[in-house]
Amino acid sequence: MIKQHAFEQACDSQWQAFDRLYDILTQSQSKQVASVKEQYQFPVLYRRICQHYAIAKQRHYSPSLIDQLHQRVLLGHGLLYQNKTAYLWRLLMFVWVSFPLQLRRHWRFFWIAMVLFYLPAVALGLACYFDNEMIYSVMSEGAVAQMEYMYDPSNEMIGRSAQRQSDSDLMMLGYYINNNISIDFQIYAMGILAGLGTVVMLVYNGVIIGAVSGHLTQLGFSETFWSFVCGHGSFELMAAVIAGMAGLRLAQPLYAPGQYKRMDAFKLAGRESIQLLLGAAFMTFIAAFIEAFWSSSSVIPNGVKYTVAAVLWTLVIAYLLFAGRGYALVEANLIDDELEQHPPEPTENDRN
Amino acid sequence: MLDTTNTYETPEGIELELNIAGAVVRSGAWLIDALLRFILYLVVATVFGIFGKAGDGIVLILFFLIEWFYPVFFELRSGATPGKKQFNLIVCHDNGTPIGWQASVTRNLLRVADFFPVMFGAGLVSMLLNKNSKRLGDIVAGTVVVYRQEVNANYNIKKTNPLALPAPLLLEEQRAVLDFAERANTFSSERREELAQLLTPYMYMPTPPYSNVLFAYATDILYGHHLATDKNTLNPNGSPYTLSDNANKPASLPPTLPPNFTHTDNTNVNATHKQSSHHTHQVGNVQTDEATLSHKQGDV
Numbered sequence: 001m002i003k004q005h006a007f008e009q010a011c012d013s014q015w016q017a018f019d020r021l022y023d024i025l026t027q028s029q030s031k032q033v034a035s036v037k038e039q040y041q042f043p044v045l046y047r048r049i050c051q052h053y054a055i056a057k058q059r060h061y062s063p064s065l066i067d068q069l070h071q072r073v074l075l076g077h078g079l080l081y082q083n084k085t086a087y088l089w090r091l092l093m094f095v096w097v098s099f100p101l102q103l104r105r106h107w108r109f110f111w112i113a114m115v116l117f118y119l120p121a122v123a124l125g126l127a128c129y130f131d132n133e134m135i136y137s138v139m140s141e142g143a144v145a146q147m148e149y150m151y152d153p154s155n156e157m158i159g160r161s162a163q164r165q166s167d168s169d170l171m172m173l174g175y176y177i178n179n180n181i182s183i184d185f186q187i188y189a190m191g192i193l194a195g196l197g198t199v200v201m202l203v204y205n206g207v208i209i210g211a212v213s214g215h216l217t218q219l220g221f222s223e224t225f226w227s228f229v230c231g232h233g234s235f236e237l238m239a240a241v242i243a244g245m246a247g248l249r250l251a252q253p254l255y256a257p258g259q260y261k262r263m264d265a266f267k268l269a270g271r272e273s274i275q276l277l278l279g280a281a282f283m284t285f286i287a288a289f290i291e292a293f294w295s296s297s298s299v300i301p302n303g304v305k306y307t308v309a310a311v312l313w314t315l316v317i318a319y320l321l322f323a324g325r326g327y328a329l330v331e332a333n334l335i336d337d338e339l340e341q342h343p344p345e346p347t348e349n350d351r352n
Numbered sequence: 353m354l355d356t357t358n359t360y361e362t363p364e365g366i367e368l369e370l371n372i373a374g375a376v377v378r379s380g381a382w383l384i385d386a387l388l389r390f391i392l393y394l395v396v397a398t399v400f401g402i403f404g405k406a407g408d409g410i411v412l413i414l415f416f417l418i419e420w421f422y423p424v425f426f427e428l429r430s431g432a433t434p435g436k437k438q439f440n441l442i443v444c445h446d447n448g449t450p451i452g453w454q455a456s457v458t459r460n461l462l463r464v465a466d467f468f469p470v471m472f473g474a475g476l477v478s479m480l481l482n483k484n485s486k487r488l489g490d491i492v493a494g495t496v497v498v499y500r501q502e503v504n505a506n507y508n509i510k511k512t513n514p515l516a517l518p519a520p521l522l523l524e525e526q527r528a529v530l531d532f533a534e535r536a537n538t539f540s541s542e543r544r545e546e547l548a549q550l551l552t553p554y555m556y557m558p559t560p561p562y563s564n565v566l567f568a569y570a571t572d573i574l575y576g577h578h579l580a581t582d583k584n585t586l587n588p589n590g591s592p593y594t595l596s597d598n599a600n601k602p603a604s605l606p607p608t609l610p611p612n613f614t615h616t617d618n619t620n621v622n623a624t625h626k627q628s629s630h631h632t633h634q635v636g637n638v639q640t641d642e643a644t645l646s647h648k649q650g651d652v
Contacts, residue, residue, distance in 0.1 A: 005575040050364040060523045062509075062530045062574060070369065071501055074448060077362055082449045167406035174412030185420060189464040192488045193474065197465065250492065263491060270492035274458045 004061045011052050015072065018045040022075055046076035097324035099279035102272060103242065104320075105329060106249055113244035116202040117237075121210030128214030135215040138207055147212060151221045151228070169292050176288035180236060181281050184243040188277045191247025194254055198247030205240060227302040230309035231295045234316045235287035239280040246276035283316075358484055358496065360447050368448045371499040373441050375479045378497060379472075384435030385423070392418050420461065427456045432500075442500045446484075455493040462489035509533045514575060515568035518556035526573055533570035536563065 002010070021042050053069040103110060128134045135144055183205070190197020216225040250273045253265035260268060290312070294300070356374065359367040396414045400407040426433040431442040431450055443451050443459075466475030466487045475487035484496050509530070521529065536544055541563075548562035557565045 003575055004573070047364055050362070050366045053366060060526055063527045064530070064534065067501070073362075073366055074368060074501060077366075077368060078444075078449050081362075081447065082452070167404060167409075170409035171405040171412070172409070174409030174416075178412040178416040182416065182420070185461050186464055189462045190468070192462055192465045192492060193468060197468070266492050267494040270458050270494065271454065274454055274461075277461070278457070 002059075004056075004059075004065060007056070007059075007061065008065065011048075014045060014048055014052075015069075017041075018049055018072060018076070021045060022072075022079065025079060042076075043080060046073075046080055049073055049076060094275070094278070095282065097327045098275055098329070099282075100320055100323040101327065101329040102275045103245075103279065106245060106272070106276070109245040109248045109252075110241070112248060113202060113241045116199055117206040117241050117244060120203050120206035121213075124207050124210035125214035125217075128211045129218045132215070132218055135211050138211050144215070148216070148219065148221075151216055151224045153221060153224045169296065172296065173288055173292035176291050177285065180284045180288060184239060184277065184280050184284050187240065187243040188247045188250065188273070188280075191250040191273075193251075195248055195251030198244050198251065201247075202240075202244040209237075223302060227305045228295050231305060231312055232287040232290040234309065234312040235283045235290065238316055238320070239283035239287065242276055242280040242283070246273040246280065249273040249276065356485070358498075362447075370444070370448055370496060371501075372485050373439070373497045373499055374485050375476060377439050377441065378436075378479075378485075381433065381435035381439045381441060382472075384438055385433050386435075388434055389418060389422055392422070421457075423460045423463075424453070424456045427451050427460075428453055436497070440500045440502070441497055443495055443497050446494050446496055451495055455495050459487075459489035459493035459495050462487075462492055465489070509567070509570050509574060511575070512564065512567045512571050514572040515558075515565065516572055517569055521573075529566055529570050530573060532566055536567070 021038060025039070025042060049069060049072045053066070053073050056066050056069055124134075124138065139147075183201075187198055187201045187205075190201060213225070213229075216222070250269050253260070253262055253269050257265035294308070295305070356372045358370045358372050360370065361367050393415065396418070397411055400411045400414070403410070423433050427443050428451070430437070431444065436442065443456070445451060445455060463475075466472055466478070466489055468474045472487070475489075478488050478491065479485045482491065484490075486496065490496060532547065539547070544563045545561055548557075548566050549560075551557060551566070552562065559565070
């Protein structure tokens with residue numbers, strides 16, 4: 001058997017080459033750029049190191065040598081099998097293909113979330129429309145008073161008045177982004193608690209939104225209220241439902257893991273549902289801009305607002321229904337990241 | 353479940369060892385991050401607070417980003433938030449690869465659920481029940497929090513005249529000898545001698561100073577006992593379990609063994625070591641015979 005020292009001498013050049021290549025490949029702003037040929041060299045070197053590691057371990061070489069080789073194996077493994085990311089392209093493909101396809105694939109969850117959100121909304125809306133005391137059973141007196149004040153058409157100072165400055169629009173934008181996207185995130189994350197968190201939050205939001213709408217309509221504030229919410233509601237309400245649907249998908253493995261071990265089913269659910277959620281967050285982000293700069297404007301006539309709202313709703317529904325048609329959904333599965341790795345073809349120059 | 357090492361077998365047949373981090377050390381990391389975040393909030397609020405309502409809008413957007421994406425930012429940059437870095441922790445996928453954006457976003461959004469109902473109640477229960485100490489976010493994202501491996505890159509073993517080992521040592525025993533030799537510089541010479549002396553009842557230690565005997569053994573383990581300088585020192589009959597061959601033992605040393613050592617014949621040695629390999633590390637389907645190695649060397 002070769003003694004450790006001789007082994008080190010025999011293999012050292014390969015270890016040095018591996019270290020050098022690893023540094024080049026991992027430092028993005030490195031002056032040296034690895035040629036395709038060198039890139040191909042990396043897996044070869046990596047597998048050599050794996051072999052050296054196995055040998056060193058079996059022969060009981062010194063612990064620090066084994067540790068060093070193990071470290072190289074860890075680094076090499078990380079570099080070789082990590083997920084590749086071309087951010088901009090993936091973002092585009094996500095918005096146009098993955099998100100709508102993922103959404104239509106899980107249409108059952110979508111409709112469950114729709115029912116959980118709109119059924120209480122419509123029920124409470126009607127109840128509050130016909131009974132002006134009903135609102136107090138779901139909201140506190142102070143909150144109701146504040147909400148009535150905000151949408152009171154006789155109030156010139158608040159919200160939609162002409163005096164409102166553009167810097168306060170910006171403040172409201174920040175508020176909407178912070179508040180509304182956080183709500184989406186919470187609706188989603190609470191789904192891991194057996195789905196109950198998502199159900200509770202969807203129903204709660206439905207109840208409040210329905211109650212407020214019914215109550216304000218009954219007070220005769222329709223002009224200020226509906227003209228305000230109709231535009232951004234297209235993106236925002238749909239996004240809340242999609243966040244809920246993502247939360248339900250996250251909870252599914254607890255009840256129906258399918259042909260997976262439960263832990264693996266959760267991983268798969270995580271991969272699919274996070275796409276739904278990020279789509280929802282993106283929609284809420286758009287809604288925040290509409291809400292801050294368009295909905296709140298008092299100079300735009302209501303007729304224009306309703307027309308634009310109709311267009312926006314049509315756009316959203318058409319997008320969810322038709323975007324990405326003709327593309328095949330790349331099934332999220334537990335090994336797809338490894339399969340996505342396509343090494344570049346070597347060019348003539350690199351071969352020489 | 354006292355062993356916190358998790359192994360993942362790579363396509364190359366190597367088993368990666370991941371040392372799982374537990375709840376206590378992770379809480380410590382979280383506390384540091386919480387403090388840093390608090391400072392960030394303060395800085396953002398004071399800096400942009402000057403700009404009136406427009407500034408408030410920016411403050412709110414930054415608060416949103418810090419609240420949800422502070423860990424994502426750091427995990428994608430270096431695999432760990434500053435707090436985790438303090439404790440030498442790193443987040444990676446279950447298979448040991450660096451964490452990607454999707455897993456990072458997932459595990460950090462689910463932090464809300466882990467926090468439920470108070471102070472990471474759900475997360476703690478999950479970590480205690482899961483053998484890889486995963487909180488809910490880790491389960492869904494397919495990630496683990498592990499210790500960053502520290503490599504003692506320059507082992508510096510004093511090279512002396514080698515002394516053949518009186519009997520083959522187990523990997524753990526070799527490790528002890530080499531660890532001693534590697535760390536010897538950090539002890540005073542008296543302490544060094546005191547530690548080495550502890551071995552005298554168990555191991556053949558010819559003459560004091562005993563620490564020098566251990567250095568000689570360490571040199572033997574590393575270099576062979578004629579200070580091998582090239583790869584011609586192949587032992588043609590060498591079993592992978594034989595650590596030294598008695599034929600080359602320097603004549604000046606008595607070939608006798610202390611009574612504590614019984615496994616002097618080869619078969620017995622093999623049996624001992626095969627047994628030991630059950631609780632050391634199994635090596636996968638990589639060929640490890642001499643022929644393969646020399647073949648590979650020819651490839652260089």
